[in-house]
Amino acid sequence: MEKFIMICGYGGVAFELCKILLDNKNYITEKYNLDLKLKSIVGRHGQLYEEKGIDLEALLKFGKGSSAIEEYAKQKKLTLNTNIVFEGDVLVESTPTDLESGEPGLTYALKALDSGMNVVFASKGALVTNYKLISTKAANLGLKINYSGATAAALPTLDIGENSLSGARIKSIRGILNGTTNFILTEMFTNDINFEEALKNAQERGIAEKNPKLDISGFDSACKLLLIANKIFNKQYDISKVHIKGIDRLSDEDIHLVKANGQTIKLIATAEFDGKEVSMEVAPIPVSKTDMFSSVNGTNKCIAYNTFEMGQIFCAGGASDPMGAGAAVLKDIINLYK
Template sequence: MQKKIILTGYGTVAKELIKLIIHNGALIKEKYGFDLLVTGIVSSKGMIYEEEGIKLSSLIDFGTGSEALSRYSEYFKLPFTEPIFQGDVLIECTPTNIETGEPALGYIQKSMENGMDIVSVSKGALVKSFDKIKTQAAKHGSRLKYSGATAAALPTFDIGEYSLAGCTITRIEGILNGTSNFILASMSENNLSFEEALKIAQEKGIAEANPALDVQGFDTACKILLLANGFFGSSLLIDDVKIKGIEQVTKEDIQEAKQKGRTLKLLASAYKEAENVIVEVKPCELESEHPLAHVNGTNKGVVFETIEMGAVCAIGGASHPRGAAAAALKDVINLYRETTWCT
């Protein structure tokens, strides 16, 4: 059996995904019974498309982004085309745009119109138009997975969807951004100011040159919003999330928490209050007994509180492009593995 993939975006995550398909393709076929065939990749310049499959081992030698696709196109004399959304699954890896959700939203909609399943690493379209996407998926019989958009390698969505199936989730708490967690941990361990810790994070390549989405809490907010809408059945938007980042946290705040035996973390939470779903992101002092209090470095963590199983916690998950790519690959496998088990 063959599963044809259309990939939108060819940045670092998408390239890591291609590497994983190359390296793990034989194992996936042996274990799950299907081949993965990347037939098209869409960039801002257009699409490269090969019905028999793009030559992935050659593609990774050309770099990333539209320029890599241009070099591949020139080398193999393959013209750029208008995007063709025909295949089994779209893997959406374009940069997150929380203002409009584009171009991801358009790519997702066109793919679903052709009955394709969707795996999204990008958060923008889901945050902006979650209800619209869910409605269209139901209309066209498309399935939607986005664990890579809810903390990458940390299996946040998988725990709720699979491990807690049939349970009543009452609250979700998480440290969902590795960059912010690294900064706060550095401030605590080395008695640094926010600015000093941020500079170290940037020098190590952990923080972007413009770290606003991370340190202002918006990346965390997008992730907890997707978890809340997914598990509480809400239709909240990013404007409904109360967000406070870490840029105003001082050395004094860190030390004050330590004197109380607590740890300061950027905590995301979602819970039901009467008929409302409350979603918020803010720096919180965690008691040492809290399961997320000792999540340090670029690690992340999530706690699901349930009526039936109590609290379930997961900690870790690589905070780099390969982790996000592995999450996308896992989603593809989980879309089709039940079918293979029955064959």
């Protein structure tokens, strides 16, 4: 079964997706009866388009980013389209996340849906800002949106709730959804250092951004929680529904008190379902050493589903790097056609 992919945004995740598509081509065809071909990529200066499919081996030699698209086009004597053509079976939306407007991913996603394409999101900006618009349009058109790669990379945050727990009534979801803040908290409690020192360590190791506000404020975790809850509980909430407190508001006194009680602190995202509505919160929570969450350290993340029929299901780990996210995007594409 031949399926054509269009990618918007050619950063690290899209590059790794292309690499996996090339390396695992035969495996994907044999196991899933899918012949996945990349038809076009939209970069900063236009769209690379090839009707029969882009030569991934040649493309990957140029690295990632818009410059790679331009170098490939030059080698193949192709002209980049300035008027973007939405053709193919699935759009992979992986442009940089804008959590205010959702652009340019929002426009790309809506145009893809209008063109009869399913959409897989690696970037969460468009969904966080306009989930109701996107999900409603997809449903009305009989199309699908998948986005597990945008909700904690390789950790199967959505797969467990959607597939493994089919038929079970889910009471609540708890998770450590941000690897940067978990690393900082682990450093603070393991090495007995303050927040500023732990943040500096994270930045020096490339784990935290120069401006870490989205992570340390709890906003990134809140965005992921929102998308998980909307999908699992079939809601269309926006980010205002989530109560957010980050680790940047922890005081030295808070830390000392928790340590004195033999506990540790984790930034935990929680969604609780009362049968009608979902209450959502992100906050630094003291956890005992016997709590499963206390064993999730460094950049690792985790998710726990609490159900009536199946009890509690806990999953931790999963790569947080671009390859892990790229693999999650591929999983979402494959799941469209199972």
